Amino acid sequence: MKLEVTDPLTRLHRDLEALLRLRAVSTPLVVGIHTGGAWIAARLHAGLGLEGPLGSLDISFYRDDFSRIGLNPRVRPSQLPLGIDGRHVVLVDDVIHTGRTVRAALNELFDFGRPASVMLAVLIDRGGRELPIQPDAVGARVELPRGSEIKLTGPDPLGLEILSTPNRPESR
Amino acid sequence: MKPQSPVARPASLQLTPDGRLRHFLSIEGLPRALLEQILDTAESFANLGGPAVKKVPLLRGKTIVNLFFEASTRTRTTFELAAKRLSADVLNLNIGAAATVKGETLLDTLRNLEAMHTDMFVVRHADSGAAHFIARHAAPHVRVINAGDGRHAHPTQAMLDMFTIRRVKGAFEPLCVAIVGDILHSRVARSQIHALKTLGTGCVRVVAPRTLLPAEVETLGVEAHVDPETGLEEADVIIMLRLQRERMKGAFLPSEHEYFQRFGLTEERLRRARPDVIVMHPGPINRGVEIDSRVADGPRSVILRQVTYGIAVRMAVMSMALGTGTDAS
Numbered sequence: 001m002k003l004e005v006t007d008p009l010t011r012l013h014r015d016l017e018a019l020l021r022l023r024a025v026s027t028p029l030v031v032g033i034h035t036g037g038a039w040i041a042a043r044l045h046a047g048l049g050l051e052g053p054l055g056s057l058d059i060s061f062y063r064d065d066f067s068r069i070g071l072n073p074r075v076r077p078s079q080l081p082l083g084i085d086g087r088h089v090v091l092v093d094d095v096i097h098t099g100r101t102v103r104a105a106l107n108e109l110f111d112f113g114r115p116a117s118v119m120l121a122v123l124i125d126r127g128g129r130e131l132p133i134q135p136d137a138v139g140a141r142v143e144l145p146r147g148s149e150i151k152l153t154g155p156d157p158l159g160l161e162i163l164s165t166p167n168r169p170e171s172r
Numbered sequence: 173m174k175p176q177s178p179v180a181r182p183a184s185l186q187l188t189p190d191g192r193l194r195h196f197l198s199i200e201g202l203p204r205a206l207l208e209q210i211l212d213t214a215e216s217f218a219n220l221g222g223p224a225v226k227k228v229p230l231l232r233g234k235t236i237v238n239l240f241f242e243a244s245t246r247t248r249t250t251f252e253l254a255a256k257r258l259s260a261d262v263l264n265l266n267i268g269a270a271a272t273v274k275g276e277t278l279l280d281t282l283r284n285l286e287a288m289h290t291d292m293f294v295v296r297h298a299d300s301g302a303a304h305f306i307a308r309h310a311a312p313h314v315r316v317i318n319a320g321d322g323r324h325a326h327p328t329q330a331m332l333d334m335f336t337i338r339r340v341k342g343a344f345e346p347l348c349v350a351i352v353g354d355i356l357h358s359r360v361a362r363s364q365i366h367a368l369k370t371l372g373t374g375c376v377r378v379v380a381p382r383t384l385l386p387a388e389v390e391t392l393g394v395e396a397h398v399d400p401e402t403g404l405e406e407a408d409v410i411i412m413l414r415l416q417r418e419r420m421k422g423a424f425l426p427s428e429h430e431y432f433q434r435f436g437l438t439e440e441r442l443r444r445a446r447p448d449v450i451v452m453h454p455g456p457i458n459r460g461v462e463i464d465s466r467v468a469d470g471p472r473s474v475i476l477r478q479v480t481y482g483i484a485v486r487m488a489v490m491s492m493a494l495g496t497g498t499d500a501s
Contacts (some may be wrong), residue, residue, distance in 0.1 A: 060216070061228035070192065070495035071230070075216035109227065 003150070003160035006137030009040070010122050013047045016090065016121050020048075023117075024090040033105050034076055036092035036094030036152035040123050044092060055080040055089075058159075062104035079141035084113040094152040096115040099164035124160070126150055185307055189501070193492045198325040199366035207334070207370055212384050213488035214335050218481060220257070230491050231260035234291040238264045239281075239306075240319070241297040246455055246479065247319050247329070251294050254486035263290070266449055271321040276434070279309060286311050294495060300324035300359075315488075315493040323359050330363035334371060334486040336478050337409055340450055342501040344368070348375040350403050350445075352435060353413030354460055356384045356424075360454045367395050379403030381435065383424045407445040412437055412453045414464045420495050428461050438464045442472065450474045 020028060030050060032041025038056045045054045060075040091105055102120060108117065123139040128146070144150060147162040185203065186196050193206060220226060236255040238248055248264065255262045267281070285293070292315045297302040300322030305318040319324040334344075341347055349368055355361045355378045368376045369392065376394045378385065389396050397403030404410060415431060425431050437451065451463075451473045459465045468475060 061220075061230045066230055066491075066495055073212060075213075075219075077219035078218075109228050111227075 001162040001164075003142070003162065005123075005152075005158045005160050006161075011120060012040070012123055012137055012139035013044060015139075016044060017048065017121075020027045020090075020139045023088070023119075025117075027052070027088075028119075029053055029055055029081065029087045029115075030090045031057055031080065031105075031109070033091070033093045033101060034058040034151050036091060036123075036154070037092045039155040039158060041090075041092040042155070044121065049104070053079075053081045055084075057091075057105050057108055059101060059104040060128050062108045064104065064146060068104035075153045078108060078112075078123075080097065080109075080112050080113055084109070084115050084149060086114070089115040089118045089120055091118055092121045094122070095126060095136060096120075096133075097126050097128050097136055099129045102133050103131055107140070123152065124150055161164060185235055185304065188496050192496045193489070194496055195303075195318075196317045196327055196489050196493060197303050197316065197328055199305055199363050199370065200311065200325070202370065204370050204372070205369060207331070209415050210485070210488050210492065211335055211338055213492060214331070214481070214485040217257075217487040217491075218335075218388055218484035227257050227259060231255070231258040231494055232458060234258075234260040234494055235289065236260045236262050236288050236292040236490065237285055238262065238293060238294045238319075238380075239267070239285075239296070240265065241295075242269045242320070243304070244320070246482075247296065250479065251317075251319060251328075251486050253421045254329060254483050254490060257483070258487055259493060260292075261489070273437045278306070282306060282309060286314060290339075291315065292490065296320045298322055302344055310351055315496075317489060320359055323357050323362070325363045325369075326341075326359040326454075327363050328482070328486055328489055329360050330367040331489070332478055332482040333364055333411065333454070334367050334381050335481045336452060336474055337450075339477075339481070340474060341408060344371045344373040347373050347408045348377070349373055349409040349411065350377040350379050350397075350407040351411045351413065352379040352400065352403065352437065354382045354384045354424075355389065355413070356386050357416065361411075364411060365392050366395055377403050377407070381425065381431075381437070401439060401444060404441060404444040409450055410437065410442075410445060410449055410451050412451065412457075412463050414454065414456065429456075430438050432461055436460070436462055437467050438465060439470070441464055442467055453480055455479070466488050 030041050030045045032038030039052060042053040057078045058076045062073040121137040122135045124146050125135055125138045125141045150163045153159040153161055186195050186197055193212050236249055240248055290331055294317045295306055296319040302321045303316055304317035310316055318325055320328055349360050351364060377397055378389055378394050379397045379400050382398050385396055417432060449472055451467055453475045457463055
């Protein structure tokens with residue numbers, strides 16, 4: 001099953017713009033989480049007319065399930081401009097589910113410095129949080145049964161795909 | 173599954189049932205895809221180490237023991253740095269090189285270290301097969317990496333050499349690689365030959381005096397040359413091996429001077445190879461014995477890059493081995 005991506009992206013952009021205005025942040029540092037988050041971050045960065053570099057994080061080295069599932073074989077280097085100290089960071093991901101990816105990204109971010117604030121922008125919130133982490137700007141909320149997955153395809157054109165795995169027994 | 177012959181056993185000891193790396197003991201028997209996975213993973217770690225973040229929390233809470241029964245500075249240091257950059261805790265045990273450690277003593281050492289809840293042993297030992305022995309007898313959650321055993325294998329050295337070659341030259345297929353020196357006693361050469369062949373290198377040559385070439389070395393799929401003039405012809409990569417001084421005492425070689433005259437890598441000899449040849453050496457180098465200083469410090473030398481890449485490759489192997497279900501309940 002496919003989902004339409006233009007509307008959520010527009011809504012996310014609008015939400016984020018309002019949030020930045022409310023907080024009086026004019027030069028945020030937009031940081032996308034590999035891979036989907038980085039694609040969305042690039043769109044937002046361009047849409048907001050921001051200058052200066054765009055950041056990206058690969059959180060593979062910070063995952064909490066490493067000793068269970070091992071390492072992703074090709075981890076891209078995280079790219080953050082020098083001196084994130086005192087910056088207002090907008091962390092961007094495609095889908096938020098358990099919140100563990102964002103937890104890992106925050107840890108990595110703080111290894112680079114001490115930002116003034118961190119806001120979280122996600123294209124899709126599919127619920128199912130396991131940590132006290134909530135997005136500040138959301139493109140769309142989607143209810144999905146446990147065991148199914150939503151995946152951003154891209155980078156051009158962007159698309160959303162829902163993959164259901166009905167054979168997997170419900171975990172309690 | 174094919175029935176496994178006794179020679180195939182190292183691979184089954186090294187891999188989990190689903191084919192992931194459990195112990196890293198020798199290159200022999202490992203599939204090409206796994207060697208490439210090690211190189212790809214090392215590539216990720218080589219990109220770290222920028223100005224901001226050198227260290228990642230991947231192995232936080234794990235304890236890695238450097239168990240060195242034989243002296244080594246570079247290998248032990250790079251293993252230690254690799255572990256520390258992965259946030260693991262490191263214990264360095266240098267057990268006297270002179271003491272011949274018998275099986276029983278080794279097992280007792282092992283049991284004691286396991287009782288301290290350690291997760292990985294990095295083993296260097298003068299006896300061939302020591303790391304395999306430890307891997308066979310270690311507790312199921314413990315991982316073992318061979319950091320050099322006797323004349324048998326030195327797989328992380330071979331992989332950092334492969335990483336260096338791939339970074340500089342790209343694909344292995346079109347390359348001609350010449351390994352020059354004491355092939356007979358060298359665990360490094362043995363591991364390099366297996367790695368180069370597994371990765372599909374077009375031509376692998378071993379170049380040495382006849383007394384330092386193993387009998388029937390060609391069965392490994394290499395060309396043997398006793399004359400460096402032909403051995404270095406059109407080579408893309410030259411790997412010089414350290415000539416161990418103790419070999420001079422035996423009947424292997426007449427003198428250091430004569431060895432340098434015949435086999436030492438000089439600028440003149442280097443001209444036989446391709447103009448873009450790279451010169452490698454696992455270190456420590458003997459200047460004026462196997463390699464001339466002008467070559468070792470010259471523009472074709474990548475010897476110090478090998479040392480840098482060694483950390484990334486060891487980080488890759490450690491994280492891959494410790495990422496295969498060590499917290500199985």
